[in-house]
Amino acid sequence: MNAAARVMLAAVIAIAAVVSIATAREVRIGARAMAESDAALARKDAPAALASARDAAEAYAPASPYVRAGFARIEAIARDAEARGDERAAVSAWSAMRAAATATSGAFVSTDTWRALADDGVTRASARGAVASAEAHAPESVLRASLARDDGPSPFTLALLAGGALAFFAGAFRLAFAARDLASLRSEHVAVIAAAAGLALYVVACLRA
Numbered sequence: 071m072n073a074a075a076r077v078m079l080a081a082v083i084a085i086a087a088v089v090s091i092a093t094a095r096e097v098r099i100g101a102r103a104m105a106e107s108d109a110a111l112a113r114k115d116a117p118a119a120l121a122s123a124r125d126a127a128e129a130y131a132p133a134s135p136y137v138r139a140g141f142a143r144i145e146a147i148a149r150d151a152e153a154r155g156d157e158r159a160a161v162s163a164w165s166a167m168r169a170a171a172t173a174t175s176g177a178f179v180s181t182d183t184w185r186a187l188a189d190d191g192v193t194r195a196s197a198r199g200a201v202a203s204a205e206a207h208a209p210e211s212v213l214r215a216s217l218a219r220d221d222g223p224s225p226f227t228l229a230l231l232a233g234g235a236l237a238f239f240a241g242a243f244r245l246a247f248a249a250r251d252l253a254s255l256r257s258e259h260v261a262v263i264a265a266a267a268g269l270a271l272y273v274v275a276c277l278r279a
Contacts, residue, residue, distance in 0.1 A: 084238070084269050091273060093131045100129035100136025107143055120147050120163055127170040127184075137174070141167060141184050148191055157195050164191030230271050237268030 103126035110119035126140030148163035168188035171181035241264030 080242075088269070088272055093134075096129045096131035097134045097136065100126045100131070100134050100140065103129060104136050104139050104143070107140075116147060116151075116159065120144060120166055123147065124166045124170050127167070128173050130174045141170065144170070145187065145191075148195075152191075152195055155198075157198055160195035161192055164188045164195060168192065230274060234268045234271030234274075237264045238272060239268070241265030241268060 107119045107122035123143035144167045151159035171185035175181045241261040244261035
């Protein structure tokens with residue numbers, strides 16, 4: 071294997087490592103969120119259970135069971151509120167599902183089923199026209215705070231992701247095409263530093279996101 075091939079193999083391994091770290095982080099977040107939702111339900115704290123379930127639903131990672139579990143928990147909370155005639159709590163729960171589905175939807179992730187279910191739920195609960203009593207189990211202020219929370223990455227984190235990826239790929243491609251043997255590989259100090267620094271920045275950004 072020549073120097074260029076070794077560099078490309080190292081780049082592939084590095085990318086796989088970054089993806090693995092990001093995936094493990096999301097799975098960990100989902101597991102913790104579902105555990106918190108379970109605990110909240112055990113103490114009959116519906117708003118906290120809903121907020122944690124939404125966190126789990128938004129912690130997307132390939133093959134993670136906690137995303138579906140989060141959506142299913144939100145659905146259960148919403149249907150329970152409807153069964154109790156608590157319109158405001160039901161609308162808030164269905165709205166939380168819709169927000170989570172919107173937040174996680176992307177080119178490779180389809181949440182259309184959950185969003186359609188949420189839209190139907192909001193429409194159905196609102197159409198009943200029953201105003202929640204003062205004894206509502208899910209305070210609207212708490213649920214509104216959960217729905218209004220912006221969990222997206224900050225501009226600084228996005229800049230770290232973009233800068234890290236750019237530096238890594240620039241350095242890796244330079245090494246792949248310029249380094250013909252070990253001697254020339256050792257002379258490419260700038261490219262090595264750029265690739266290493268880029269990878270480090272990307273990992274930091276993933277952990278901050």
